[in-house]
Every structure is written in C-alpha cells, then in structure tokens.
Amino acid sequence: xxxxxxxxxxxxxxxxxxxxxxxxxxxxxxxxxxxxxxxxxxxxxxxxxxxxxxxxxxxxxxxxxxxxxxxxxxxxxxxxxxxxxxxxxxxxxxxxxxxxxxxxxxxxxxxxxxxxxxxxxxxxxxxxxxxxxxxxxxxxxxxxxxxxxxxxxxxxxxxxxxxxxxxxxxxxxxxxxxxxxxxxxxxxxxxxxxxxxxxxxxxxxxxxxxxxxxxxxxxxxxxxxxxxxxxxxxxxxxxxxxxxxxxxxxxxxxxxxxxxxxxxxxxxxxxxxxxxxxxxxxxxxxxxxxxxxxxxxxxxxxxxxxxxxxxxxxxxxxxxxxxxxxxxxxxxxxxxxxxxxxxxxxxxxxxxxxxxxxxxxxxxxxxxxxxxxxxxxxxxxxxxxxxxxxxxxxxxxxxxxxxxxxxxxxxxxxxxxxxxxxxxxxxxxxxxxxxxxxxxxxxxxxxxxxxxxxxxxxx
Ligand SMILES: *Cc1c(COP(=O)(O)O)cnc(C)c1O
Numbered sequence: 137x138x139x140x141x142x143x144x145x146x147x148x149x150x151x152x153x154x155x156x157x158x159x160x161x162x163x164x165x166x167x168x169x170x171x172x173x174x175x176x177x178x179x180x181x182x183x184x185x186x187x188x189x190x191x192x193x194x195x196x197x198x199x200x201x202x203x204x205x206x207x208x209x210x211x212x213x214x215x216x217x218x219x220x221x222x223x224x225x226x227x228x229x230x231x232x233x234x235x236x237x238x239x240x241x242x243x244x245x246x247x248x249x250x251x252x253x254x255x256x257x258x259x260x261x262x263x264x265x266x267x268x269x270x271x272x273x274x275x276x277x278x279x280x281x282x283x284x285x286x287x288x289x290x291x292x293x294x295x296x297x298x299x300x301x302x303x304x305x306x307x308x309x310x311x312x313x314x315x316x317x318x319x320x321x322x323x324x325x326x327x328x329x330x331x332x333x334x335x336x337x338x339x340x341x342x343x344x345x346x347x348x349x350x351x352x353x354x355x356x357x358x359x360x361x362x363x364x365x366x367x368x369x370x371x372x373x374x375x376x377x378x379x380x381x382x383x384x385x386x387x388x389x390x391x392x393x394x395x396x397x398x399x400x401x402x403x404x405x406x407x408x409x410x411x412x413x414x415x416x417x418x419x420x421x422x423x424x425x426x427x428x429x430x431x432x433x434x435x436x437x438x439x440x441x442x443x444x445x446x447x448x449x450x451x452x453x454x455x456x457x458x459x460x461x462x463x464x465x466x467x468x469x470x471x472x473x474x475x476x477x478x479x480x481x482x483x484x485x486x487x488x489x490x491x492x493x494x495x496x497x498x499x500x501x502x503x504x505x506x507x508x509x510x511x512x513x514x515x516x517x518x519x520x521x522x523x524x525x526x527x528x529x530x531x532x533x534x535x536x537x538x539x540x541x542x543x544x545x546x547x548x549x550x551x552x553x554x555x556x557x558x559x560x561x562x563x564x565x566x567x568x569x570x571x572x573x574x575x576x577x578x579x580x581x582x583x584x585x586x587x588x589x590x591x592x593x594x595x
Pocket of ligand 1: 217275276277278279320322323369370371396397398399425437
C-alpha cells in the first residue's frame with residue numbers, strides 16, 4: 137500500500153463529512169440539539185479494547201458530535217465575539233495538520249516559519265504597528281495578553297533595578313497593574329498568571345472607554361513600576377479607549393502600555409475605522425485574535441511586542457539540543473510554548489487571498505452590518521440600542537430586564553439567529569457581535585427579522 141493509500145480512507149471520509157457540515161453554514165439551525173450527556177451516550181463512553189477502522193471512527197464521531205455543535209460559523213451567529221473560518225484559511229489549516237511541523241525553530245522548518253514571518257510582517261503593516269516589533273503566534277488573545285503583560289512586567293522591573301529573569305518575583309518591587317473598569321476578563325486572568333494580580337480599576341465613561349483624567353489620577357496615586365492595559369474594542373459597546381492620549385499619559389509615568397485589541401486592533405486596517413485606533417502604535421505591546429475578525433479557524437491569537445529584547449528575555453528558550461538560530465529570534469523565543477502547530481500559516485493564507493483591500497472590506501463590512509442591525513432593531517417597537525455603534529458591537533434592550541432575557545431566549549429557541557444575553561451598565565442586554573465574513577446587509581436583515589419574530593413570540 138502506498139503512503140497515499142494508507143491515509144486516503146480517513147481523509148476521504150473527513151472531506152466528505154466536512155462538506156456535509158459546511159453545507160449548513162447559512163441555513164443550518166444555530167443552537168445544538170443534543171446536550172453533553174446525549175453526546176457522551178452517542179460516543180459510547182467506554183474505551184474499547186480495539187476500535188473500528190479510521191474511516192468508521194470518523195463517521196461515528198461526526199454522527200455523535202454534530203448534534204451537539206453550535207453553528208458558530210453562521211452569518212447570524214452574533215454571540216460573544218466569534219468569527220467563522222473563511223475557505224482559504226480552513227484549507228490552509230488542513231495543510232498545517234498534514235504537514236505536521238513542530239514550529240519552534242526556523243532552521244528546522246524554514247517553510248512554515250517563512251510563511252509565519254511574512255504573515256507577521258504584513259500584519260504589522262496592516263495594523264499600522266512599528267515594523268521593528270516582533271510577532272508571536274499563540275492560542276488566543278488571553279495568551280497574547282499574557283505575553284504582553286509578562287514582557288512589560290519584566291521590563292519595568294529591570295528599569296527599577298531588579299532582574300526578574302535571575303531573581304524571580306519574590307522580593308521584587310511591586311508592579312502596579314491598571315486597566316479600565318470594562319476590561320475583558322482575560323486581562324485579569326493574564327494578570328493573575330503573571331503575578332500582577334487582578335487589575336486595579338480605572339474609571340470609564342458611558343461607553344466603557346477609559347477616562348484619561350482617571351488614568352492620570354490613578355498613576356499619580358502611588359509610585360514605582362507600572363503596567364497599564366488599554367482596550368481597543370469593548371465587547372459590549374465596541375468602543376475604543378482614547379488610545380493615543382492614554383499611552384502618552386502612561387509613558388510619562390514610566391509605565392509599559394499593553395493594548396488588548398482581540399477584535400478591535402483590526403479597525404486599523406480599514407481606512408473608515410482607523411481613527412478609532414489613533415495613537416495605538418505608540419504602545420509597547422498588543423494582543424489580537426485572528427480567529428475572531430480575520431476569520432481563520434481556532435486557535436489563532438497574535439502577540440506583538442515593540443521591544444524584541446524584552447520579549448526574548450521573557451520567553452526565549454536556549455538549550456544545547458535545540459538548533460537555535462543565534463542571530464535571529466526563533467518562533468519559540470516569542471511565545472510561551474516550544475512545540476506548537478504552524479498556526480500562523482492560515483493567517484498568511486487569509487492575508488494572501490484578501491490582500492490589503494480585502495482585509496479593509498472585511499472589517500468595514502462587519503461594522504456596516506452592525507450599523508444595519510442597530511438601525512433595524514431601533515425600528516422594532518419597545519427595542520432600544522444602548523450603545524453608540526462605532527464598530528462591530530450592538531447592545532439592545534427590549535423593555536425591562538426580564539423581557540430582554542425572554543426575547544433572547546426566544547431568539548435562541550427559534551434557531552435562526554443568536555445573540556449573547558449579558559449585563560451592561562446595570563441592565564440586562566442582548567449583545568449582537570458581527571464578526572463573520574458572511575454577514576452582509578441581507579444577513580443583517582435576516583437577523584433583524586428573527587429578532588422581530590422573537591419579540592412577537594415573547595409576548
Ligand atoms: C475574546 C477576547 C479576549 C480573549 O481572547 P481569547 O482568544 O478568547 O483568548 C480578550 N479580550 C477581548 C476584548 C476579547 O474580545
């Protein structure tokens with residue numbers, strides 16, 4: 137049997153099952169029909185002494201699991217902030233799995249490292265970040281936030297005369313960690329892992345943007361090394377912190393500035409939205425996700441650090457058995473992991489296909505669809521849009537909290553569109569995020585119709 141024949145049955149079935157699943161991207165029911173116990177029963181629970189052949193395992197797997205899948209790739213899936221994988225990125229992701237490269241070292245696997253390096257350089261260009269910054273491909277923005285915070289923590293400690301690499305953190309000067317009141321939960325989580333603790337809260341305005349006067353006061357209230365985390369894209373309002381002013385105020389106080397732009401950093405790639413990110417490039421580190429706005433498959437986060445020395449001091453691995461490239465950083469010098477898949481390759485493929493104009497249109501298209509959804513919701517009696525729709529997020533209420541929750545439940549039950557129930561500024565809201573390449577004006581209209589029906593059925 138040839139090599140190709142050995143793989144064919146499994147891959148043939150996988151391709152067939154994939155096509156069948158993707159056939160429902162636009163019209164499949166969104167929420168799962170089976171709960172986790174039902175899926176466990178269907179999977180069989182018991183470890184077999186010996187199982188069926190690969191093709192059969194894949195058929196059984198898909199039959200058991202698919203009823204328990206949420207159609208997150210639907211153009212009318214507006215829950216959390218979740219993108220659907222576009223074809224070229226999914227195809228590249230398949231190749232990455234087939235190539236099966238441990239993407240730690242450039243001399244060992246120059247092929248995938250070249251594609252990742254190009255993707256990184258193109259990203260810096262598209263997002264208007266310094267060309268001298270370094271890019272690390274991580275699992276998601278949570279880890280990208282961690283990479284930025286750890287790089288910053290160590291750098292401000294070194295400036296304060298402490299060497300965290302040699303001496304650890306016990307006994308080190310305390311590093312103040314500040315972030316806006318409406319930061320994403322992953323920022324606190326990354327702060328805790330980094331030993332900074334949860335962020336000290338800086339007051340925000342009615343859209344959730346950090347107030348610069350409050351930042352100035354918080355920095356003045358205390359002394360010593362500091363890391364400030366700003367936000368580009370609030371998950372409820374889509375609002376951006378006043379990035380340029382906040383960066384400058386934090387830098388005057390000697391702080392390292394990190395920007396959590398999991399989905400918001402991409403605004404910089406669209407001329408009509410770029411103003412939201414003004415001054416962002418003066419920060420020290422940035423986190424974003426390609427699995428959100430760029431619509432590549434999970435898992436694809438991106439960490440960017442303006443100071444390569446600080447990044448390498450925190451993350452570089454040097455061991456005699458590794459064929460490290462001494463003069464140039466290896467992929468493993470920029471992320472917490474050593475062995476990992478070549479997750480930057482689908483990013484390359486998405487950028488190579490879309491190009492500069494395509495990325496701009498993708499991001500602008502999402503913002504336009506959010507505006508269309510907000511306009512459509514405003515025309516529904518009793519509905520109210522609670523945020524200024526500046527980017528891809530819309531928060532709406534449908535009467536009191538109980539009724540808003542009832543409308544959300546009716547929307548999910550109908551299965552045509554889905555939005556996240558949440559609480560924002562003391563009120564239950566239904567949050568619509570647009571982060572899918574397929575969400576155009578028609579799909580936005582279908583979402584609004586689905587909400588209108590949910591409002592009617594909620595009574
Ligand atoms: C999604 C998100 C994160 C966390 O990203 P993951 O990819 O889920 O780890 C962080 N910050 C913001 C603003 C987000 O939207």
